[in-house]
Amino acid sequence: MTKPKFNYGWVIKWLLAAIIIAAGVLTKIYEQSIVYATTGLVVIIFSIFRVGPLMKTLKKEVLRTVNLIEIIFEFIIGALMAYVGFFLGNPVPTFWVTMYGYMLTFFLVARGLVYFVSLYYFDEKTEPAKFWTHLVFIGIGPVVFTLTLLGKDIISTLGWLLLVTAMGGAVYLGFDGFGGYKKYREASKALNTEKQQTKDTKVEKELPKPIQDEVEEKETYIS
Numbered sequence: 001m002t003k004p005k006f007n008y009g010w011v012i013k014w015l016l017a018a019i020i021i022a023a024g025v026l027t028k029i030y031e032q033s034i035v036y037a038t039t040g041l042v043v044i045i046f047s048i049f050r051v052g053p054l055m056k057t058l059k060k061e062v063l064r065t066v067n068l069i070e071i072i073f074e075f076i077i078g079a080l081m082a083y084v085g086f087f088l089g090n091p092v093p094t095f096w097v098t099m100y101g102y103m104l105t106f107f108l109v110a111r112g113l114v115y116f117v118s119l120y121y122f123d124e125k126t127e128p129a130k131f132w133t134h135l136v137f138i139g140i141g142p143v144v145f146t147l148t149l150l151g152k153d154i155i156s157t158l159g160w161l162l163l164v165t166a167m168g169g170a171v172y173l174g175f176d177g178f179g180g181y182k183k184y185r186e187a188s189k190a191l192n193t194e195k196q197q198t199k200d201t202k203v204e205k206e207l208p209k210p211i212q213d214e215v216e217e218k219e220t221y222i223s
Contacts, residue, residue: 010180017173024166031159032092036100037085038162043078043107047071063122070114077103092155100155101148105141112138 027034051071058064081103084096092100115134118124144154 008184010177010184013173013177013180017170017177020166020170020173024163024170027159027162027166030090032097032155033085033088033090035085035155035158035162036081036092036096039100039104039158040078040081040083040085043074044082047075047078058124060122063118063124066114066117070110073110074107077107097153097155098148101144101152104154105145105148108137108144109141112141 027038051068054067054071055064058067081100084092088096091097112134115126115130116138119126119131147154
């Protein structure tokens with residue numbers, strides 16, 4: 001019998017689900033600082049990891065220059081957001097609550113404009129998913145800017161969005177881990193069944209075999 005294989009990926013998935021749920025709940029408790037810090041880190045990571053591959057693959061010098069300028073400004077915005085989130089406490093000062101909307105607007109619109117300028121004026125090739133994503137950036141940017149001018153709390157809206165996303169991700173990981181746990185239990189059951197069969201076979205081999213009765217030979221009498 002083939003020895004079953006055990007997979008403990010379900011443990012990691014359940015652990016990640018618990019961490020994500022805790023992070024989602026904490027996002028609402030410490031909403032402003034966490035949204036600021038999360039957004040800042042996302043922008044920083046997005047900026048840093050784009051530099052090398054982007055500079056190597058863009059064909060025209062002017063495109064490399066424009067994209068590099070965009071990345072520098074985005075990195076500065078991300079660093080500023082991270083600083084506010086980590087060092088100015090919760091709640092964030094009112095000035096920075098308002099500035100969040102303007103900084104987010106700049107990031108979205110700048111990314112969208114640079115993309116479409118590269119696409120239509122410098123003949124850069126693209127794919128549908130990338131096109132629609134940047135079109136959404138261009139559409140959302142002015143909406144965020146308008147809501148910020150009207151005094152709406154963009155941070156609170158994003159806080160709810162992060163909470164819903166966290167819960168959705170946790171549910172997905174939880175069910176995925178549940179499937180992995182079922183397979184783990186099936187493998188464990190198969191292993192125990194194999195051990196029981198091996199044990200029964202061993203006992204059967206060790207038991208003394210009954211002595212068969214000798215067949216009585218008929219005596220031949222001479223009359």
